[in-house]
Amino acid sequence: MGPEGIGTLVRRFRCQARLTQYELSEISTVSVRAIRDLENGRVERPRQETVRLIANGLHLGESQRLVLHAACGGSAKEAAAKLISDAAPIEPPARINGLSGREAEVQAVVEAMTRDHNRWITITGLNGVGKTSVALDVAHTLHKLHAYSTLWVSLDAPGPHPDGSDRFRVDSAVVAEVSRIGEHLMGDEFDARQLVQMIGQRRTLLVLDGCDLKRIGADRVLALLAGCHGLRVLVTTRDSGATPGEHLLPLEPLDVPACETNPPARAEHHPAVQLMLSHIRRLQPRAADTSAATVGHLVGVCRALDCIPAALKLGAEWGLVLSPVQLLERARRDPLSLLISPTVGGAGPALRQTLEQSVRTVTATDRQLLGLLAPLRTGWTVQDVARLAGIDEPDSARRVWGLLVRGLIRRVDGSAGSQFRVLNLVARLFEMQEPETVH
Ligand SMILES: Nc1ncnc2c1ncn2[C@@H]1O[C@H](COP(=O)(O)OP(=O)(O)O)[C@@H](O)[C@H]1O
Ligand SMILES: [Mg+2]
Missing domain, CATH: 3.40.50.300 (P-loop containing nucleotide triphosphate hydrolases)
Incomplete structure (x- = not known):
């Protein structure tokens, strides 16, 4: 199939804009007859000014104007530039959800x-x-x-x-x-x-x-x-x-709220907790409970799921059948099980699968290093890694850098310089020693 003619293109863009020939004429100041003749293929080389007025009337973007210009058999650079300079910037795709934090x-x-x-x-x-x-x-x-x-x-x-x-x-x-x-x-x-x-x-x-x-x-x-x-x-x-x-x-996961045994005041305003609460409220508009005890439990769930937004969404979905206490108990015992969507036939690969893939695709030496660091319960520094792995400090810094960029470890607050931890979910994968994942 050859390229579309100018008439067909104008008709297509006009129909996309949901305008009649009459309405387009009103907006563009080009006569109805000229538009009709153009669309019916009676004019193959319209005047550049007519095309410009029609493009403006249809609020066409830059790339659509380029297509129109090409269909006119146009090659003069100035004409194309003039046509394009009036184009409205192309909008981004619509947002589906709001963002917490970020x-x-x-x-x-x-x-x-x-x-x-x-x-x-x-x-x-x-x-x-x-x-x-x-x-x-x-x-x-x-x-x-x-x-x-x-x-x-x-x-x-x-x-x-x-x-x-x-x-x-x-x-x-x-x-x-x-x-x-x-x-x-x-x-x-x-x-x-x-x-x-x-x-x-x-x-x-x-x-x-x-x-x-x-x-x-x-x-x-x-x-x-x-x-x-x-x-x-x-x-x-x-x-x-x-x-x-x-x-x-x-991009690190959302910040981790302080420990659940003593939920800080206004913990429900923390971006990760807020995100979980909003998912829970959506799923259970009438049962949603935001008492201090519940918020405390959810803080614990957020921590176990590393405050990864997609994981928090899945956790909240399981909240439809598990109370906040039960959810916390499950998140502590087996957080990986919460990464599988309860939705039957949910779209896309399970988050757990992609997490395994991320671990699998690092080099064998980095995987070994992750295995060494995963059991550590407190934050560690680049110097600690050098000692533990028996490598020099520049090498250690380079490898920590690589793990951070891939999102497998995160920064934690510490008084002794920059400290890091392996994500809880990643550490759990190593704990389970799934042969195909870890080795
Ligand atoms: N800061 C955030 N606040 C609320 N929802 C978020 C946030 N970040 C991600 N999400 C949601 O989490 C899911 C995964 O996010 P996405 O941007 O697709 O992650 P990625 O591109 O890193 O895989 C999506 O459903 C998205 O709407
Ligand atoms: Mg993405």
Whole structure:
């Protein structure tokens, strides 16, 4: 099938905007007759000004205007630039949930991109920790406050799809042309110049969500950054590609509330506890209990689940059949069992499975180190690791750094310098000594 003609395109965009020819005429000041003639294919090379007025009337985004321009057989650069300069920035996909906490992370990324010109930021961390959610908030903030267009490309789980293709999914809220950017970026026939032309020089945030850079190739991202001066790239991934030019944000789980035996005042306002309570209230609007004792139990559940947002959501789901005390008892005894959704046929791989994958994909020496650190009940330092593993301090620091970026350990408050702990859920995996996971 050849490319669509200008008439077909105008009709398609007009129908998408849910406007009649008459309504579009009113908005655009182009006569109904001219619109009708164009749509019926009676005019194949309309005047550039007519196309510009129609594009404005339809509030078309930049990439849609480019498609229109190409369909007119247009090649003059000035005409294309004029058409595009009126385009409204492309909106990010709609948010599905609100965020608890994460203001600091979102602000840090936005400021790094706008004020400090860090043009490529990669958010790393475990599955379920909230990488996609933070990226979405960043996209909304950049769109609202700095008029950025969003090109949101969602990439599937690692590995090619069973049908042999590298599958990617594009949020339906984004114009169809975005899918072409995903295709180009991942495809065998990558042509930087073509993509640079599609993205242009305007302020644009390209989000590569759930991206394995080894599949795309960092050089492709760098080529786009070199060609598109207004472009910012935000990658979310479990593991960093450690590419020059890339700035990392290791996303740790939400802060851990203080111990449950003595719940601090206002513990229910802590982001992790708040998140759990909101899930519980949603599931049990009439039975929800926020007494100090219940909040105390939930603090304990949050701690056992490492305050990973997706884990807290699952914990709250189990709360439909387990009271807060029972939930706490289960979370202490067997927290991994709470990571399997009670929802029959729940979507996506179980969180527990992806956690196992994250442990499995570190190097054998790092896995060994994790096994050594997992049983430690108090925080440890880089120096402790050097002593324990019999390695020198720079090597120890490098390996602790790698585990932190992958989200398998977290920082804890300590008086003796930076201290860390293995996540409780990761430590439990080692405790169980599941042969395929650990060795
Ligand atoms: N800070 C947060 N507040 C509320 N819900 C969150 C938060 N972070 C993540 N979530 C929820 O947890 C789940 C996993 O988050 P997601 O952003 O998809 O994680 P990731 O991309 O790291 O796998 C989603 O249902 C998301 O809505
Ligand atoms: Mg994600």
